[in-house]
Amino acid sequence: MRTTIKVGLAALCVWGGAAWSAPITFNTALPVHEGGYVLREQFMYMKIADDPTPLQRDMRVAGVMSVLGYGVTSDFALFGMLPWFNKRLDMTMGGQALTRHQSDVGDFTLLGRYTAYQHDAPGRTLRIAPFLGVKMPTGEDNARDGFGRLPPPVQPGSGSWDVLGGAVLTYQTLDFQIDSQLSYKANREANGFQAGNVAELDGSLQYRLWPGSLGSGIPAFLYGVLEANLIHSAKDDSGGIADPNSGGTALFLSPGLQYVTRKWIVEVGVQIPVSQQFNGTALKNNYVLSTGVRINF
Amino acid sequence: MKFKTFAQRMAIALSLMLVATSVLAAPLSYRLRVDGLACPFCAYGIEKKLGALEGVQSVETNIRDGVVIVTMKDCATLDETTAKKAVKEAGFSLRKFEPAQPTPPSTPEGRTK
Numbered sequence A: 001m002r003t004t005i006k007v008g009l010a011a012l013c014v015w016g017g018a019a020w021s022a023p024i025t026f027n028t029a030l031p032v033h034e035g036g037y038v039l040r041e042q043f044m045y046m047k048i049a050d051d052p053t054p055l056q057r058d059m060r061v062a063g064v065m066s067v068l069g070y071g072v073t074s075d076f077a078l079f080g081m082l083p084w085f086n087k088r089l090d091m092t093m094g095g096q097a098l099t100r101h102q103s104d105v106g107d108f109t110l111l112g113r114y115t116a117y118q119h120d121a122p123g124r125t126l127r128i129a130p131f132l133g134v135k136m137p138t139g140e141d142n143a144r145d146g147f148g149r150l151p152p153p154v155q156p157g158s159g160s161w162d163v164l165g166g167a168v169l170t171y172q173t174l175d176f177q178i179d180s181q182l183s184y185k186a187n188r189e190a191n192g193f194q195a196g197n198v199a200e201l202d203g204s205l206q207y208r209l210w211p212g213s214l215g216s217g218i219p220a221f222l223y224g225v226l227e228a229n230l231i232h233s234a235k236d237d238s239g240g241i242a243d244p245n246s247g248g249t250a251l252f253l254s255p256g257l258q259y260v261t262r263k264w265i266v267e268v269g270v271q272i273p274v275s276q277q278f279n280g281t282a283l284k285n286n287y288v289l290s291t292g293v294r295i296n297f
Numbered sequence B: 001m002k003f004k005t006f007a008q009r010m011a012i013a014l015s016l017m018l019v020a021t022s023v024l025a026a027p028l029s030y031r032l033r034v035d036g037l038a039c040p041f042c043a044y045g046i047e048k049k050l051g052a053l054e055g056v057q058s059v060e061t062n063i064r065d066g067v068v069i070v071t072m073k074d075c076a077t078l079d080e081t082t083a084k085k086a087v088k089e090a091g092f093s094l095r096k097f098e099p100a101q102p103t104p105p106s107t108p109e110g111r112t113k
Helices: A002-015 B003-025 B040-051 B080-089
Strands: A037-049 A058-071 A076-093 A096-105 A108-114 A117-121 A124-136 A162-173 A176-186 A198-210 A221-233 A248-260 A264-278 A285-296 B029-035 B056-062 B067-072 B093-099
Touching: A108 A162, A221 A264, A248 A285, A285 B040, B029 B080, B040 B056, B040 B067, B040 B080, B080 B093
Parallel strands: none
Antiparallel strands: A037 A058, A037 A285, A058 A076, A076 A096, A076 A108, A108 A124, A117 A124, A124 A162, A162 A176, A176 A198, A198 A221, A221 A248, A248 A264, A264 A285, B029 B067, B029 B093, B056 B067
């Protein structure tokens, strides 16, 4: 189960960079204008269930990801991301139902993105932007309940300083936009536990459904969105021993809709697992519903 | 000259003077061709940057044509270097800069201060 949750939350962490008119589940290379801000609030709900073991584990995660982007220059933007989680884990032990639950602010991530390549033409642009970030252990990582210390997946924070980096390519025209991202997150040890590193390859197509033909001025766009996320997670390490029930690879498809105006964007999407090949007894049923709003100022 | 004819000619002359005065006093507008502009959310930044320039009265963007019309306040002007810098700060590229209407011969182009 750790793998499934980690894969899901890893995707959520990278969503934070997507503060622009952009993919729903990951980053973009589009600009934040110099001295400008973009605020994104994203609400998500994740369900992980169908445990084949007698534990009958069932986990629900509701979360809000707040992202503030700032254009330091036209080429360099900083993003601060702070999640809030409500995590609930239900299971059966010894014939008795057991619930572990925690709600709190998670770990803060600071990410810098630099536009290394830019080619503009009438009505279209191609950009490539590497990014580098650090996740700080601001969230509670030693939360307890009546049964003792909560397991790592239920903790709001990881307790570790982690590093993430990658690059995103964006090709945008008036009719459609394509984004592709390659990212890697190196997790470090905290409290005797080290989550496996996560590598991710993402792709997104946003196609303008409405209006069919553009008029004058700045009309609002309705985009149909289809995204794919290929996520590989290495095995976790607990007390120096690799956890055989962790690590694996998952492929998600995410259809969605975006309504884009000059000042704001609203969006909704669902991340559906297409393939999940996890090690050991990891759960294999997972979806993420997400809806959000972005504001330009 | 009959009084009626004189009055008619005077009326025509005054009308022409009024028209000429209003044309000369009309605020200047500039037409900017901007490359890379391809979505509504991106247009906000370019309007904000150009709108913040001194002397700018209004900014109108036509995303389909990649054209931004910058209208200046009375007597204010805009130069290409300033416009190019603002477009760059918004994250885009200025392809072409031209007056959207004839520039009065007595008004040299230059950044308004």
